[in-house]
Amino acid sequence: MSEQSAPGADGSGRPSGRLLEVDGLRVEFRTRDGVAKVINGVTYHVDAGETLAVLGESGSGKSVTAQTIMGILDTPPGFVTGGQVRFHGKDMLKMSAEQRRRIRGEGIAMIFQDSLSALNPVFTVGFQIAEQFRIRRGLSRSDAKKRAIEMLDQVKIPNAKGRYSNYPHQFSGGMRQRAMIAMSLALDPEVLIADEPTTALDVTVQAQIMDLLGELQRERQMGMILITHDLGVVADVADRIAVMYAGRIVEEADVYDLYAKPAHPYTLGLLNSIPRMDEKGQELRTIKGLPPNLMNIPPGCAFNPRCPMAQPVCREKVPPLLQLGRGRASACHFAEELVNRD
Amino acid sequence: MTENIIEVRDLVKHYPVTRGVVFKKTIGHVKAVDGVSFDLKAGETLGVVGESGCGKSTLARVLMNLEKPTAGQVLYKGQDISKLSGGALRRLRRQIQLVMQDPYTSLNPRMTVGDLIGEPFEIHPEVAPRRSRRDKVKELLDLVGLNPEHINRYPHQFSGGQRQRIGIARALALRPEVIVCDEPVSALDVSIQAQVMNLLEKLQAEFGLSYVFIAHDLSVVRHLSDRVAVMYLGKMVEVGTEDEIYERPTHPYTQALLSAVPVPDPTVRESKAIIRLQGDVPSPVSPPSGCRFRTRCWKAQDVCAQEVPLLQIRPGSDHPSACHFAEKREIVATHEAA
CATH class of the missing domain: 1.10.1200 (Non-ribosomal Peptide Synthetase Peptidyl Carrier Protein; Chain A)
Known part of the structure; x- marks a missing residue:
C-alpha cells in the first residue's frame, strides 16, 4: 500500500545522509504579465556515484531546478518561495553568498547545453x-x-x-x-549537474560525450544529475529517473521499471510518442493538447486536461507523490491501477 | 512503376569562401553538396539523414530553387528547374513548397495567421479568388488541426x-505536389513532435503528397520515410528503402550513425554494440581525398584515399552504397527491441 512521500519531503529539514537533496522546492517567476509558478514542490535527491535523470519537456521546470541548486537563478524575475536544497544536509538556500560560492565548483558543478x-x-x-x-x-x-x-x-x-x-x-x-x-x-566536484549536455550535438558526437561523462563519473564516484528531454539518452545512462511536468515530479523510478511499466499517464504518453520500429505506418499515439500555461495551471492534477484516464477527482485534488515501493513514486490518483495493469 | 516527380542529377552546390572586403578574393569553396543524384517518386517520402554540415539543408534550398546549383540538374517532371523563369517559374513554385525548421523565426511576427497563410494566394491569385480567400484559410487551419476562429491571431x-502547423498550412495553401520538410519537428518536444508527424502522414494520405523529409533524428525519419538517403559531407553514402537502410546498412557511416542512436529501452544497454567514431566531421572546404569518410572509418585502406567510391549496388547487398568495402553488419538489431 502507499505511504506518505519520501523522507525529508515534509520540509522538516532533518538530515538524511544524502549527498544532495532538493526538498519541496518552490520557485515562481514574477513578470509584468503575472506570476508563473515554475516549480511547485519538487523533491529529489542524488547520492554519490549514481546518475539521476530529470526528464521533462520545455517549461517543465527541470532547468530552473538546476539553476536554483547552483544558485544562479535570475532574481528577479525568479524567486524561491519555499523548500530547501540541502548539500550534505545543510540548506544552501540559507547560506551566505560566500558560502555558496565555495560549494560551487568544488561541491557542485554544472555543464550547460x-x-x-x-x-x-x-x-x-x-x-x-x-x-x-x-x-x-x-x-x-x-x-x-x-x-x-x-x-x-x-x-x-x-x-x-x-x-x-x-x-x-x-x-x-x-x-x-x-x-x-x-x-x-x-575542482573535483561531488555532484555534477549536466543540463542537456548533448542536445546541440550530432548523434555520433553525442555518443562520444555521453561515454566520456559516464567514464569520468565512475572514476570519480560523482553524483550526476542529467537533465534531458531525450528518452533515448536517459535509457542509456540513468540509474533513476524523475519525470517532471508543470513544475512537479510526476513519477520517480528505477530506469528499468520506468520503461517497463510507467506509473504515470504522462510518462506512458511520452514513451508512446517515440516512433518505434514495430509500429511503422501506424499513427503515433500522442498526448493530446499542450502543456499548461504556468501562470494558470489547471486545478487538481496539472496533467488532467491532457490525460486519457482523467476522472472528476483529478480536477479537484492535486495527487501527492506517493511511494509505490521499490523506490517508485507516482503523482497520479490511479497509479496503482496503471502499475498493476497487464 | 510510379513516375518520378523529381529527379536530381549530379547536383553540386559550392559556396565561395572569400577574403578581403573591397577586392574580394576567392580562397576556396565550401563543397556543401558535391555530386548528389536521386529520384523522388510520386506519393512517396524520401528521408534524408545526416549530421550537421552534411549538406542536407543546402540540398533543400536547391530543390526549392532558392539557390542555383553550381552544376548538375534538378528536374521536376523532366523540366530543369534552374532554367525556368517568369511565369513558368511561378507555376513551378506552386508545386514545390517548403516547411522550415524553426517555427519561431519562419513566421513574420507582424502578420496575422490569416495573412501568413493567405499570402501565397496574393502571389498566385489564380488559385483562390479574393472573395473566397478567408474561407480557404479557415479550411486550411481546420485541416492542420487549428481553430479556424484564430485567424486573426x-x-x-x-x-x-501550433506554429509549425501554421507553417504546414501555408505550405499546403497552393495544393503543391511536393513538400520539402527541412527538420520540421526537431525544434519540438517529444509529445508535440508526434502530433506533427501524425499530421504530416494524414495530409500525405489525403492529398497524395510527396515529401522530401530532411532530419537528423533517425527514428523520426524511419517512421515517416519509404526510402532513406544518408548523407556525409556533401555526398550520399547510401540509399535504400527504409528497411534496407535500417536493417541491412552496408556503409560504415550508416552503421556508425545507427549504432550511436540512443535506444529508448534500458534493457538493451548491455547488448548494444556501439561503433564509436573518432573525431569530428572534416571541413567541407577541404574534404579528404577519395572517400570522405575515410578519416573516421575503421575500415579505411589505401584505396579509400585514392579512389572516390561510387554510389552503386555492391556484391552481397541489395541497395546502393558508396563504400569500397560495403558489407552487412549485425549491429542495428537494437532498434527492433524498442
Whole structure:
C-alpha cells in the first residue's frame, strides 16, 4: 500500500545522509504579465556515484531546478518561495553568498547545453580552466596551466597542450563540450549537474560525450544529475529517473521499471510518442493538447486536461507523490491501477 | 512503376569562401553538396539523414530553387528547374513548397495567421479568388488541426507545435505536389513532435503528397520515410528503402550513425554494440581525398584515399552504397527491441 512521500519531503529539514537533496522546492517567476509558478514542490535527491535523470519537456521546470541548486537563478524575475536544497544536509538556500560560492565548483558543478555561449569568447579555453586553479587553489600561473592541460587531456582533447591557447570559437561543438566538462570537473566536484549536455550535438558526437561523462563519473564516484528531454539518452545512462511536468515530479523510478511499466499517464504518453520500429505506418499515439500555461495551471492534477484516464477527482485534488515501493513514486490518483495493469 | 516527380542529377552546390572586403578574393569553396543524384517518386517520402554540415539543408534550398546549383540538374517532371523563369517559374513554385525548421523565426511576427497563410494566394491569385480567400484559410487551419476562429491571431499567441502547423498550412495553401520538410519537428518536444508527424502522414494520405523529409533524428525519419538517403559531407553514402537502410546498412557511416542512436529501452544497454567514431566531421572546404569518410572509418585502406567510391549496388547487398568495402553488419538489431 502507499505511504506518505519520501523522507525529508515534509520540509522538516532533518538530515538524511544524502549527498544532495532538493526538498519541496518552490520557485515562481514574477513578470509584468503575472506570476508563473515554475516549480511547485519538487523533491529529489542524488547520492554519490549514481546518475539521476530529470526528464521533462520545455517549461517543465527541470532547468530552473538546476539553476536554483547552483544558485544562479535570475532574481528577479525568479524567486524561491519555499523548500530547501540541502548539500550534505545543510540548506544552501540559507547560506551566505560566500558560502555558496565555495560549494560551487568544488561541491557542485554544472555543464550547460550551449557551450558556445557558456564559455567566455574573449579568453582562451585553457585560461578559463586554469583560472579556477589559480583563484580557488592558489596555484601559480605555470602550475595552473599544467593542471589545465591535464584536464584537457583527461577529457580526451587531442593535442591538449596546443589547444590550451585556443579560443572557444576555434573548437568544434563536441570539443567545446569536452572543454566545458574539463572546466566543470577541474575542482573535483561531488555532484555534477549536466543540463542537456548533448542536445546541440550530432548523434555520433553525442555518443562520444555521453561515454566520456559516464567514464569520468565512475572514476570519480560523482553524483550526476542529467537533465534531458531525450528518452533515448536517459535509457542509456540513468540509474533513476524523475519525470517532471508543470513544475512537479510526476513519477520517480528505477530506469528499468520506468520503461517497463510507467506509473504515470504522462510518462506512458511520452514513451508512446517515440516512433518505434514495430509500429511503422501506424499513427503515433500522442498526448493530446499542450502543456499548461504556468501562470494558470489547471486545478487538481496539472496533467488532467491532457490525460486519457482523467476522472472528476483529478480536477479537484492535486495527487501527492506517493511511494509505490521499490523506490517508485507516482503523482497520479490511479497509479496503482496503471502499475498493476497487464 | 510510379513516375518520378523529381529527379536530381549530379547536383553540386559550392559556396565561395572569400577574403578581403573591397577586392574580394576567392580562397576556396565550401563543397556543401558535391555530386548528389536521386529520384523522388510520386506519393512517396524520401528521408534524408545526416549530421550537421552534411549538406542536407543546402540540398533543400536547391530543390526549392532558392539557390542555383553550381552544376548538375534538378528536374521536376523532366523540366530543369534552374532554367525556368517568369511565369513558368511561378507555376513551378506552386508545386514545390517548403516547411522550415524553426517555427519561431519562419513566421513574420507582424502578420496575422490569416495573412501568413493567405499570402501565397496574393502571389498566385489564380488559385483562390479574393472573395473566397478567408474561407480557404479557415479550411486550411481546420485541416492542420487549428481553430479556424484564430485567424486573426499573431504567431506569438501560439505554441511551437501550433506554429509549425501554421507553417504546414501555408505550405499546403497552393495544393503543391511536393513538400520539402527541412527538420520540421526537431525544434519540438517529444509529445508535440508526434502530433506533427501524425499530421504530416494524414495530409500525405489525403492529398497524395510527396515529401522530401530532411532530419537528423533517425527514428523520426524511419517512421515517416519509404526510402532513406544518408548523407556525409556533401555526398550520399547510401540509399535504400527504409528497411534496407535500417536493417541491412552496408556503409560504415550508416552503421556508425545507427549504432550511436540512443535506444529508448534500458534493457538493451548491455547488448548494444556501439561503433564509436573518432573525431569530428572534416571541413567541407577541404574534404579528404577519395572517400570522405575515410578519416573516421575503421575500415579505411589505401584505396579509400585514392579512389572516390561510387554510389552503386555492391556484391552481397541489395541497395546502393558508396563504400569500397560495403558489407552487412549485425549491429542495428537494437532498434527492433524498442
